[in-house]
Amino acid sequence: MSTAELGLPRVPAKGYPQDVVDRLEPDADAVIARYPVKRSALLPLLHLVQAEEGFVSGDGIRYCAEKLGLSTAEVTGVATFYSMYKRRQVGDFHVGVCTNTLCAVLGGDEIFAELKAHLGVGNDERTAVSPEGRSLTLEHIECNAACDFAPMMTVNWEFFDNMTPDKAKALVDDLLAGRPVVATRGPAVCGFRETERILAGFEDRREDAVHGGGSAGPESLVGLTIAKQRGEQA
Structure with a gap:
C-alpha cells in the first residue's frame, strides 16, 4: 500500500x-x-x-x-504517531467529538452521527467553505480526560462540556457563521492555525486566556468538597 x-x-x-x-x-x-x-x-x-x-x-x-x-x-x-498532528488539511476549526466509552454511552455516538449528517461529512473530513468563508474538520476523538462532563466535545482542543445533539449543531453553525464561541471552561476559541502557534509555545494573546484554559469545574471537585466537609485528608 x-x-x-x-x-x-x-x-x-x-x-x-x-x-x-x-x-x-x-x-x-x-x-x-x-x-x-x-x-x-x-x-x-x-x-x-x-x-x-x-x-x-x-x-x-x-x-x-x-x-x-x-x-x-x-x-x-x-x-504520524501523535493524533494532534494532521496529515490532511484541517479547516478553520477542528471539531472533536469524544466517542470513548463514557461519552459514547451518554450520547457521544448520537452527537457524532447527527453532526456528520448535519454537516454532510464523514470522520476526519472537512466541510465546504461557508458563505462567511469558514470551514471545519469533524473527527471522533479518544478520551480527553473530561469524563466528569460527558458527553464532551472540543474545538481546537478547548472543552465543551455536557453536550447534546442540538447544542452540538448550534456550536458548529456558530463556528461556520463566524460568530464568537467561548469554551465551557476556557477562553474564546481562536482559529486552528493560531491554536497551533500557541501549542508551539508562543504567547496566547487572547484577552481571556489567563482566566480560562480548561480549569476544573464543580463536578471534578465534588470528592474534594466532601472530604473537606468531613475533615478528611489524603
Whole structure:
C-alpha cells in the first residue's frame, strides 16, 4: 500500500519556498533555543509547521528534519504517531467529538452521527467553505480526560462540556457563521492555525486566556468538597 493510500505525507524532493522559510526561521530558531538538545524541539516544531499550512505536509516534515538534523523517516514516525498532528488539511476549526466509552454511552455516538449528517461529512473530513468563508474538520476523538462532563466535545482542543445533539449543531453553525464561541471552561476559541502557534509555545494573546484554559469545574471537585466537609485528608 502506498503512502498516499495510508494517508501519510509524501516527502517531496524540495522543501518550502524561500519566502516561507524566511518567515518560519525566527520562530523555529526560538523554539529550538529552548532545548539543550535540539532534536527535543521536534514536537513544538511540528506544531509550528502545522500553524503554517493547517496540517503537517511533506514540506513541513523536510523542514523539521533539516532544522533538527533528523531523517525525514524519524520526523514522519513522530508526526504520524501523535493524533494532534494532521496529515490532511484541517479547516478553520477542528471539531472533536469524544466517542470513548463514557461519552459514547451518554450520547457521544448520537452527537457524532447527527453532526456528520448535519454537516454532510464523514470522520476526519472537512466541510465546504461557508458563505462567511469558514470551514471545519469533524473527527471522533479518544478520551480527553473530561469524563466528569460527558458527553464532551472540543474545538481546537478547548472543552465543551455536557453536550447534546442540538447544542452540538448550534456550536458548529456558530463556528461556520463566524460568530464568537467561548469554551465551557476556557477562553474564546481562536482559529486552528493560531491554536497551533500557541501549542508551539508562543504567547496566547487572547484577552481571556489567563482566566480560562480548561480549569476544573464543580463536578471534578465534588470528592474534594466532601472530604473537606468531613475533615478528611489524603
